Amino acid sequence: MELIAVKNLSAWFGEFQALKNISLVAERHEVVALIGPSGCGKSTFVRCLNRLHEEVPGGHLQGEVWLDGQNIYAPGVDPVNVRRGVGMVFQKPNPFPGMSIFENVSVGLRLAGISKRAVLAEKVEQALRQAVLWDEVKDVLKRPGTSLSGGQQQRLCIARALAVEPPVILMDEPTSALDPISTAKIEELIQELKERVTVVIVTHNMQQAARISDRTAFFLLGELVEYGKTDQVFTQPQDERTERYITGRFG
Amino acid sequence: MRSSDKLFYYLLKTLAWGVVGLLAAMVLVVLWMSWEALGHFGLRFFVDASWDSWREEFGALAFIYGTLVTSFIAVLLAVPVSLAVALYLNELAPPWIARPLGFFVEMLAAIPSIVYGLWGLFVLAPFLRDHVQPLLATYLGFLPFFQGPQMGVGLLGAGVILAIMIIPTIASISREVFKSVPESLREAALGLGATRWEMLRIAVLRVALSGVMGAVVLGLGRALGETMAVTMLIGNRPQIVWSLFESGQTMASILANQYAEADSSLHLSALTAVGLALFVVSLVINSLARWIIWRMQRVV
Amino acid sequence: MFERISLRRRLVNQLMLGLLFAGAILAAVPFFFISWYVLQKGLGALSVEFFTQTPVGPGQQGGGMANAIVGSSIMLTLASLLGIPWGMAAGIYLSEYGRGKTAQTLRFAVDLLTSVPSIVVGIFIYGVIVIHFGFSAYAGGAALAVIMIPIVARSTEEILKLTPQHIREAGLGLGLPRWRVILRIVLPGSRAALLTGVMLALARVAGETAPLLFTALGNQFFSHSLSEPTSSLPVQIYNFAKSGYPDMEAMAWGGALVLVLFVFIINLVTRALMGMRWN
Numbered sequence: 001m002e003l004i005a006v007k008n009l010s011a012w013f014g015e016f017q018a019l020k021n022i023s024l025v026a027e028r029h030e031v032v033a034l035i036g037p038s039g040c041g042k043s044t045f046v047r048c049l050n051r052l053h054e055e056v057p058g059g060h061l062q063g064e065v066w067l068d069g070q071n072i073y074a075p076g077v078d079p080v081n082v083r084r085g086v087g088m089v090f091q092k093p094n095p096f097p098g099m100s101i102f103e104n105v106s107v108g109l110r111l112a113g114i115s116k117r118a119v120l121a122e123k124v125e126q127a128l129r130q131a132v133l134w135d136e137v138k139d140v141l142k143r144p145g146t147s148l149s150g151g152q153q154q155r156l157c158i159a160r161a162l163a164v165e166p167p168v169i170l171m172d173e174p175t176s177a178l179d180p181i182s183t184a185k186i187e188e189l190i191q192e193l194k195e196r197v198t199v200v201i202v203t204h205n206m207q208q209a210a211r212i213s214d215r216t217a218f219f220l221l222g223e224l225v226e227y228g229k230t231d232q233v234f235t236q237p238q239d240e241r242t243e244r245y246i247t248g249r250f251g
Numbered sequence: 252m253r254s255s256d257k258l259f260y261y262l263l264k265t266l267a268w269g270v271v272g273l274l275a276a277m278v279l280v281v282l283w284m285s286w287e288a289l290g291h292f293g294l295r296f297f298v299d300a301s302w303d304s305w306r307e308e309f310g311a312l313a314f315i316y317g318t319l320v321t322s323f324i325a326v327l328l329a330v331p332v333s334l335a336v337a338l339y340l341n342e343l344a345p346p347w348i349a350r351p352l353g354f355f356v357e358m359l360a361a362i363p364s365i366v367y368g369l370w371g372l373f374v375l376a377p378f379l380r381d382h383v384q385p386l387l388a389t390y391l392g393f394l395p396f397f398q399g400p401q402m403g404v405g406l407l408g409a410g411v412i413l414a415i416m417i418i419p420t421i422a423s424i425s426r427e428v429f430k431s432v433p434e435s436l437r438e439a440a441l442g443l444g445a446t447r448w449e450m451l452r453i454a455v456l457r458v459a460l461s462g463v464m465g466a467v468v469l470g471l472g473r474a475l476g477e478t479m480a481v482t483m484l485i486g487n488r489p490q491i492v493w494s495l496f497e498s499g500q501t502m503a504s505i506l507a508n509q510y511a512e513a514d515s516s517l518h519l520s521a522l523t524a525v526g527l528a529l530f531v532v533s534l535v536i537n538s539l540a541r542w543i544i545w546r547m548q549r550v551v
Numbered sequence: 552m553f554e555r556i557s558l559r560r561r562l563v564n565q566l567m568l569g570l571l572f573a574g575a576i577l578a579a580v581p582f583f584f585i586s587w588y589v590l591q592k593g594l595g596a597l598s599v600e601f602f603t604q605t606p607v608g609p610g611q612q613g614g615g616m617a618n619a620i621v622g623s624s625i626m627l628t629l630a631s632l633l634g635i636p637w638g639m640a641a642g643i644y645l646s647e648y649g650r651g652k653t654a655q656t657l658r659f660a661v662d663l664l665t666s667v668p669s670i671v672v673g674i675f676i677y678g679v680i681v682i683h684f685g686f687s688a689y690a691g692g693a694a695l696a697v698i699m700i701p702i703v704a705r706s707t708e709e710i711l712k713l714t715p716q717h718i719r720e721a722g723l724g725l726g727l728p729r730w731r732v733i734l735r736i737v738l739p740g741s742r743a744a745l746l747t748g749v750m751l752a753l754a755r756v757a758g759e760t761a762p763l764l765f766t767a768l769g770n771q772f773f774s775h776s777l778s779e780p781t782s783s784l785p786v787q788i789y790n791f792a793k794s795g796y797p798d799m800e801a802m803a804w805g806g807a808l809v810l811v812l813f814v815f816i817i818n819l820v821t822r823a824l825m826g827m828r829w830n
Contacts (some may be wrong), residue, residue, distance in 0.1 A: 052438055080556055084444030094435045097458050107453060108443040113557055157439070164443065259730030260648065266640035267649075270700060271660040274667075277697075280678040281671065335574020343571065354822075355579040361818050362585060363758020365785045366807045369792050370585050373592075373800070415581045422578065446556065446564035469666075476668025478761035479785075483792065503761070506670050510677070511686075511765040526674040530667065537666040541659070 001069055003028045003167065003198050004049070009063035011044050011053055018044040019061070020222045026215065028167070031190060031199045033213035033230065035206055037245070040219040042202045046170045049200065050086040051079040068167065084112070087161030087169040087197075092177045093153030095145030095160070101137050104145040104156055108164040123163055130196070131159035132189050151182025158189065162197075169193065171201040175208070187212050206246055210234050218242045278530070285524035287517060296524060302489050302505075304514050309521035311528060313489035317406065317499035318529075321481060322474040324410025324495070325417055330467055332414075333421035338451055340422075341429045342437075360419035368483035371412040376403030376484060379411065384496055395493035402486070407495040409485040413477055417470040424469055424544070428462030429455055431548055465544035472536040476529060478503040502529040586811070593808025596801045606771045606787075609796040616806050618773045619787035622688065626767060626783060627757060629692025634699030635749055641700070642707025647733055649708075658708075664701040672697050673762035681766055688774065688781035691767025695756045702755060706748030710741050747821040754817040758810055760785035784810055 004026040011019040019041045026032045034042040047053040048061055051072060064071050072082045095104045105124045114120060124141075128134040133155040137148070145156055154174055161169055171190075175183040190199055190212050203209050209216050210230060217227040218239075226233055226242040237243040288309060289296060299310025336356055340349045380403030387397040432455050440454035456463070486498025487508055500508075502525050513519035600615045607614035641661065645654060676694040684690070714737050722732035738745065760783075763769070768780035769787060784806050791803035 050442060052441060055438065055441060078556070079441075080444055080446050081554065083442055084554060084556065086442075088439070088442035090435050090439060092435060094433065094439050096436060096439070096453060098460065099453075099457070111443060111445055111449055111453075111560075112554075113560070160439075160443070253728050256728045256730050259733075263640050263644035263648065266637055267644035267657055267704075269637065270641050270664060270704060271657065273697060273700070274660050274664050276679075277667065277671070277675045280675050284674070284678045332574045332578050335571045336578035339571045339575035343568065344575070352575060352579055355582040358815070358818065359578075359582050361754065361814050362582075363760070363785060363810055363814065365758060365760045365788050366585065366589060366811055369788060369803055369807050370588055372792060374584070374588050418578050418581075444556070446560055448564040448567040449560070451567075472666055476666075476670070478668065478670045479789065483789070503668060503670050506674070507761055507764055510674070511768060523674055523678075526671050530671045533666060533668055533671075534663060537663055538659075541662060 002026060002066075003068055004032075004200070005064075005066040006049075007064040007066070009045075009048060009061065009065060011041075011048055011059070011061040013044075013056065014058035018222050019048070022063075022224045024217060024224060024227055026198060026200065028198055029194050029196075030214045031194055031201065031212055033209035033216045034200065034202045034219060035204070035209050035216060035245075036219035036225075038204065041222040042217075042219045043172050045219065046088075046172055046200055046202055049168070049170055050083050050088055052083075052088070054079070084108075084164060085166050085168065087164070087166040089154070089157050089161055089169065089171040089174045091173045093150055093157050095148075095153050095156050097144070097146050099145055100142045101145050101148070101156060102141040105159045105163050108160065112164060124159075127159040127163035130162050130193065131155045132185065132192075133159055149182075151178050151185060154178060154182065154186060155189065158186070158193075162193075166197065168198050168200065171199060173202050173204060176204065183208075206234075218245060220245070281523060281527045281530055285520055285527045287520035288524040289520075291517060292521075296521070297528065300489070300491055304509075304518050307515065307517050309518070311502065311521075311525050313491055314500050314502040314505050314525055315528070316491045317409075317485065317489070318475055318501040318503070320406050320495070320499065321409040321413055321485065321501055322471055324407065325413035325474040326467060326471050328411065328414035329417045329421055329470060333418045333466075333470070334425060334456075334463065336418070337422045337425035337429060338455070341426050342451060342455065343447070356419055356422055359415065360423070364416070364477060364479040367412055367416055367480040371408065371480055371484045372404070375412060376408045379403045379408055388496075396495045399492075399494035399496045401496055402498075404484050404486045404498065405496050406485065406499045409481045409499070409501070410495070412480045412484050413474045416477060416480060417473050420473050421466045421470040424466035425459075425463055428459045428466060428544070428547065431462070432458050459547070462544055462547035465540045465542075465547065468536060468540035468543060472533055472540060475536065476503060476533045478507050482507040502526075589804065589807050589811050592801070592804035593806075593811075596805025597808065601802075601805055605773065606791075606799075606802070609794065609799060612798075614802070616784065616787055616802060616809075618771070619769075619782045619784045619806065620809070621773065622767070622769075622781040623757065623784040625688050625777070625781065626691040626695055626763070627753060629688060629777070630695035630699055630756060631749075631753065632696075633693065634696035634752070635703055637696070638700040638703025638752070639707045639745070641704035643711065643733060643738075645704065645708040646711035647729075647737070661701045661704050664697075665705070668761075669694075669698055669759055670761040670764075673764060673766055676762065676766045684778065686766065686768035686780040688767055688777040688779070691763045691781060691783065694762035694766045695759060698756050698759060698762065699752050702752040703749060706751065707745060710744040710748055711737060713744075714740055743824055747824055750817050750821055754814045757813055758785055760789055764789075 002025040006022055006024045009019055009022040036042050044053060049065060053059045053061060065073055102124055105127050106120045109120055109123055148156060175186050193199055213230045216230045216233040218225045220241055226237060226239045234246060297311055300312040301308045301310050340353050380401050384401040391397045436454040436458060437450055440450040481501050482504040485504055487500055488498040489500040506522055506526055510522050513522055600613055602615060603617050604615035605618045672694050676690050680690040680693060719732055722736045763783050763786050767783055769782040770780050774781045788803045788806040791799040
């Protein structure tokens with residue numbers, strides 16, 4: 001069964017419809033890239049996958065999102081339970097100020113009720129290793145998370161999301177605020193993460209989508225114009241609008 | 252610059268710096284008027300609790316004690332309520348509740364001190380005497396704080412009225428501070444599977460902690476200098492006692508009570524020295540609060 | 552895939568959200584209690600005499616607080632004459648010329664002056680004026696002015712800063728000198744908001760009691776001159792409240808109602824004005 005299956009999803013901000021009847025499936029251990037011009041709804045789409053969209057004033061939606069065989073919008077589903085199973089990394093690195101590197105990574109575990117120091121230490125190390133940050137911070141775990149460089153902060157945020165071992169990680173333009181070297185590191189990291197998790201990544205950078213993703217979805221004005229294998233979308237787009245976008249004729 | 256421009260500029264500049272001059276003059280005048288008492292009693296003035304205008308024995312300790320106790324009660328009671336209202340209004344309430352509720356809390360700040368005093372004296376104090384103090388005495392009476400005569404007016408009454416008065420101060424500054432916490436931190440917490448309260452705890456309260464401290468210190472500053480409501484509720488007897496039911500006197504209330512009728516120049520000077528202490532403490536406290544808030548807003 | 556969060560976490564969440572709501576309600580409760588009592592007890596004391604008569608002795612019927620209302624009006628006028636121009640000048644300076652470290656220092660000083668306990672302002676005026684000239688309306692007005700200055704300065708600065716830069720540039724581009732741009736273009740453009748700031752400052756000092764206790768003192772009749780002790784509404788309320796006579800206490804509630812209405816109406820009107828500007 002698919003890990004992610006979105007069926008007829010429409011989303012609104014008040015009166016404004018940001019997503020129009022989107023359907024999409026993704027398998028395990030895939031990287032799915034969402035591309036499209038700004039304002040096309042790709043960020044809104046990922047925020048529907050962990051029920052963050054409804055936190056925005058006026059945000060509401062219709063349709064179904066199935067994660068691992070369960071409709072997360074079924075009545076009675078607690079969004080808190082959903083979000084535990086879906087990690088999220090944001091556009092700007094946002095470690096919690098006032099928390100050390102260690103605390104930033106362990107905060108999700110502590111919320112889940114794990115308080116044994118040894119278990120926390122082990123899981124924190126594991127997450128930091130997966131985020132390829134361990135070697136850089138292992139001696140300074142007590143320093144504030146905000147004292148790291150931008151690229152390190154973003155990897156810290158990835159470690160924070162990985163620590164609770166979610167099967168899905170959502171990334172909303174995670175490299176748009178970073179320099180090219182940090183960006184390259186994070187792209188490499190995403191490739192490795194595929195072993196463990198499914199990554200849904202929003203990007204405004206088509207080269208990035210082509211480099212790192214297995215499937216690509218092209219959004220335009222709230223519609224899903226095209227979705228398929230990345231090679232295919234970039235080499236033989238089915239829709240004329242996709243072709244015009246990837247050849248740089250608008251956007 | 253043209254000469255008319257220059258004239259205008261220097262006129263404004265003079266008046267603007269005149270405000271600093273005013274503050275400086277205030278320090279100098281109050282210091283100068285306190286000189287006689289400070290010279291006469293020295294630093295003993297601040298550790299001596301006797302206040303006798305017949306024998307001209309003056310010490311401010313009882314007033315310092317009264318001010319500290321009432322301000323402490325006020326902060327203790329006001330902080331949880333202020334933080335609750337600030338969090339609820341900023342983070343939880345739908346707009347149709349947040350607007351009127353926020354308005355009522357803000358209007359608390361507009362009510363004059365004398366009206367708080369009047370209400371405190373005739374409504375709050377009898378209520379404390381008849382309903383709150385008996386309860387405290389029954390259940391917590393083994394503590395020295397809750398023993399003695401139940402009169403309503405006293406340290407406890409003054410502390411409660413001060414708490415009500417500083418709620419809008421602490422709440423409104425806390426709301427500003429919470430607003431400066433980036434939205435993405437809240438989303439990060441929710442994204443980790445935090446409940447709403449856990450989100451408030453790790454992404455709002457913890458991040459804004461130092462700013463909230465600033466708000467609390469500012470509230471404390473207001474409580475220390477508050478005069479009329481306290482004067483009307485504290486019972487006006489300078490004494491150092493454990494019981495919060497007992498009467499007391501604060502630095503501000505002794506000034507309100509005796510300044511216009513000081514018997515001698517030493518008495519007047521001693522009163523002014525109390526005012527000087529109050530002045531210095533409030534300058535320090537307010538500078539500290541503004542520094543804390545300024546620093547926090549720079550970090551986030 | 553979806554582990555349910557523990558019952559404990561859900562309960563703690565519900566409990567804390569409930570406490571926050573309760574705290575929010577608790578914070579608003581005093582407003583209703585105070586308003587209710589002031590209205591209920593004050594309304595009975597208001598009459599034509601309240602506004603036209605001076606106080607009578609304890610135990611006697613009738614009398615009013617006319618002298619206190621007049622005294623308050625006089626001292627507020629005096630305070631405005633000194634405090635508004637001075638405060639506005641400082642505010643204009645901060646907004647139009649205030650840059651860098653010195654302006655920062657100035658702002659800090661203004662903020663500190665705002666937070667000086669008002670009773671200390673009373674001592675200052677006592678030392679500067681009362682010692683030499685005795686208790687008077689002048690002294691009371693000066694004390695209130697000192698309290699008004701920083702409030703007016705800050706509100707003026709905040710308001711003028713909202714004026715877009717291009718409006719000033721347009722004026723300067725016409726060849727007007729800077730002072731005329733400020734006086735003829737910037738200030739008139741913010742007239743309503745500036746008035747709002749001044750009204751709020753007035754509302755704030757109208758209730759001040761402590762700085763008047765030993766500057767204007769107070770009395771039971773109309774003063775004949777500004778250099779005599781002068782009664783004011785807040786001080787009169789204070790004296791009546793602690794008199795111990797029920798008639799006088801009733802008068803005090805009447806005075807409180809007048810004061811609260813004055814303050815609330817100013818706040819409501821200014822809010823409505825600002826709301827209209829912003830929407």
